[in-house]
Amino acid sequence: MTGPTGDRKITNAKAAAWDGLGSAYWNRAYDGGPSPAACAQYLDGTARGQRVLLVGASTVSLARAALDVGAELVVADFSAVMLAELAVVLPGGAEFALVDVTRADAPFDATFDLVVADRLLNRFVLAELRAALRTLTAAVRPGGLTRLSYRSGLYERDRVVLAEAARRGVLTTVFDEAEFDVDYSAAAPWLAAVLPRHGDIPMAALIDFYVARGREHRIRPGELDELAAQVVPPGVHYETAHPPVPGQGDDFLFELRRLT
Numbered sequence: 683m684t685g686p687t688g689d690r691k692i693t694n695a696k697a698a699a700w701d702g703l704g705s706a707y708w709n710r711a712y713d714g715g716p717s718p719a720a721c722a723q724y725l726d727g728t729a730r731g732q733r734v735l736l737v738g739a740s741t742v743s744l745a746r747a748a749l750d751v752g753a754e755l756v757v758a759d760f761s762a763v764m765l766a767e768l769a770v771v772l773p774g775g776a777e778f779a780l781v782d783v784t785r786a787d788a789p790f791d792a793t794f795d796l797v798v799a800d801r802l803l804n805r806f807v808l809a810e811l812r813a814a815l816r817t818l819t820a821a822v823r824p825g826g827l828t829r830l831s832y833r834s835g836l837y838e839r840d841r842v843v844l845a846e847a848a849r850r851g852v853l854t855t856v857f858d859e860a861e862f863d864v865d866y867s868a869a870a871p872w873l874a875a876v877l878p879r880h881g882d883i884p885m886a887a888l889i890d891f892y893v894a895r896g897r898e899h900r901i902r903p904g905e906l907d908e909l910a911a912q913v914v915p916p917g918v919h920y921e922t923a924h925p926p927v928p929g930q931g932d933d934f935l936f937e938l939r940r941l942t
């Protein structure tokens with residue numbers, strides 16, 4: 683496993699978006715979750731000493747909650763800045779891995795009792811989504827769980843941005859309806875007029891962040907089961923469920939219990 687400033691070279695251009703914001707994403711008056719109830723749901727059944735892989739160093743409340751239940755925590759992220767800034771605030775005991783989970787050479791073996799991430803799946807295009815599902819489910823031991831929360835359909839923020847794009851006659855520059863993908867990068871010149879705030883992050887920094895995040899797929903009902911079925915290796919079987927995340931509107935938890 684690599685350390686917070688590890689030796690695995692990150693080539694994914696989207697990592698720059700997260701490096702650019704770093705801890706400003708979660709410590710500037712942002713209370714976007716996951717809430718304590720959501721953290722409890724994601725970690726339900728996790729016992730002291732179990733191995734938990736959290737993907738997303740920005741999800742600080744979940745990292746803390748995992749340590750609180752006594753898990754042996756590994757936090758993976760493709761942003762060296764996010765990992766380093768989480769390391770500063772965690773009470774210790776976690777291991778850090780600089781990893782792009784959309785890459786085929788992600789280093790995890792099937793030893794984790796739980797692999798968990800909060801709305802990571804919403805940050806991908808379809809090819810990335812398939813690759814990440816392959817990597818994350820492969821990290822779980824037989825009998826273990828993968829729990830990946832996701833927002834179903836368009837975000838509220840997307841609706842506002844798409845409405846403004848339609849008003850300007852440029853909807854297809856930010857929304858690929860056939861793929862069901864959004865990409866705010868073409869909206870940079872006018873995004874400030876409609877973009878909701880994120881904590882107290884300055885608007886210019888927020889726009890740079892969304893532009894650098896690039897294209898993202900929005901998830902349709904039933905789609906994740908189909909994608910996961912496409913990437914399961916022969917002889918491996920999962921049982922899946924999609925419980926709603928408590929108190930978080932359109933968010934669900936994609937839960938895969940590895941049977942064999």
Ligand SMILES: C[S@@+](CC[C@H](N)C(=O)[O-])C[C@H]1O[C@@H](n2cnc3c(N)ncnc32)[C@H](O)[C@@H]1O
Pocket residue numbers: 694700714715716737738739740741742758759760761764781782783784799800801802805
């Ligand atoms: C989990 S997602 C969504 C944000 C989440 N809802 C939260 O509260 O933090 C954001 C985190 O995932 C990381 N991330 C995004 N894509 C990644 C990838 N392909 N591999 C590893 N980490 C990734 C980002 O650097 C960021 O720290």
